[in-house]
Amino acid sequence: MRKARRCRRPRSRNWTAYGTSQNGKKRMQAELQQELSRRLFAHLDAGTTDVWPEVVRQPVSAYTCPERAERENQELFRRRPLFVGLSGLLPNPGDWITSDETGIPLLIVRGRDGELRAFANVCRHRGARLVEGRGCGAASFSCPYHGWTYDLEGRLIGLPDERNFPGVERDGHRLAPVPVAEKHGMVFVQATPGEPFDVDELLEGMAAELAPYRLEGWTPYSSRRFDFSMNWKIAVDTFLEPYHFPFLHKDTVASIFIGNLCLYDGFGPHLREVLPRHGLREMREKPPEDWDLVDNSALVYVFFPNTAFIVQKDHMEVWRCFPKKGGGPGASTVLFDFYIPEPVRGEKARIHWDKNVDLAVRTVIEEDFPTGETIQAGFAAGVNAHVTIGQNEPAVAHFETTANRYAAA
Ligand code: FES
Ligand SMILES: [Fe+2]
Structure with a gap:
């Protein structure tokens, strides 16, 4: 099972923007x-x-x-x-967190392109939980049960003894995506599949008020x-x-x-x-x-x-x-x-x-x-x-x- 470890702070953000402002x-x-x-x-x-x-x-x-x-x-x-937390929870590519609180296991991961993606934390072989807790710097996720492996975009990239799975297309066995959005340093995710959403629209005017806090x-x-x-x-x-x-x-x-x-x-x-x-x-x-x-x-x-x-x-x-x-x-x-x-x-x-x-x-x-x-x-x-x-x-x-x-x- 993948172990959680301490995340690095992001490299390119202004960490003193809030702390030094007394105004x-x-x-x-x-x-x-x-x-x-x-x-x-x-x-x-x-x-x-x-x-x-x-x-x-x-x-x-x-x-x-x-x-x-x-x-x-x-x-x-x-x-x-639902609100997950601030972007600082997973600041770098390969950082990931899981969430189970709605009863639906979820995995949220930051891709190499810096974008967040969210999936059901469920292996497409026989359904085992892919990862537990949270971690940093992952290049892929391997299921602990039989080793099916997925990249950060949810593609199935490793299937041990693949010859015994005739007709099982890798493309049809990607991790199941769910909607996730990040803006103004805030991360929201929906537990079930649905349309993409926008944080500004979701918060109905409140997001603009939160932006000056520079939550990112x-x-x-x-x-x-x-x-x-x-x-x-x-x-x-x-x-x-x-x-x-x-x-x-x-x-x-x-x-x-x-x-x-x-x-x-x-x-x-x-x-x-x-x-x-x-x-x-x-x-x-x-x-x-x-x-x-x-x-x-x-x-x-x-x-x-x-x-x-x-x-x-x-x-x-x-x-x-x-x-x-x-x-x-x-x-x-x-x-x-x-x-x-x-x-x-x-x-x-x-x-x-x-x-x-x-x-x-x-x-x-x-x-x-x-x-x-x-x-x-x-x-x-x-x-x-x-x-x-x-x-x-x-x-x-x-x-x-x-x-x-x-x-x-
Ligand atoms: S259940 Fe995940 S590899 Fe078998
Ligand atoms: Fe109180």
């Missing part, structure tokens, strides 16, 4: 930054927040019904492109995987409102972020939420050209259905939430990836990033998700026919009602 205008368009900041100031003055037009009552069955869960598996997770230059620092006894949507909800900050996070991030104040904007099924830091109050004393919203907030971009992409002051957090394979509606798998602007140089940087990883993981894994598990467990009591989503939780309302629409029978 928020370079990370977010100035007009957008000022518009969002003014909306936040108005809310601060009025003691208000962005709101959804009405209270939403989401039936408990959205989290407990096996048929609903199966529809979500098919419609949301297998027939839509970022590098993965840390990845974790967790299983929880809660529906995957409850995991996503965690990231979508600061109403809970002063209560659930009173000992962690409540001292950093303003509670119960957020901005919400929808981009088709996707959304952006701005969670302001307390530093926003000082920022407003400065002239608008010196405002830096990235420094003074967390920007949560939800790539529907399952990814919270969080732009923090100096790093990016990605939380991808999946139904747990074979776990039914009440179980989820959450993948956490932490990206930094440039490769780690020295112990001081490592200590800094470890501290940031620890805070993110501790807050979410020790506070948010255990609470989510109590929600799932509580459904069994039959006390609530629905969960109630307040007008001050607009991103939750957007996400849950969108999921309902896409999973509609």
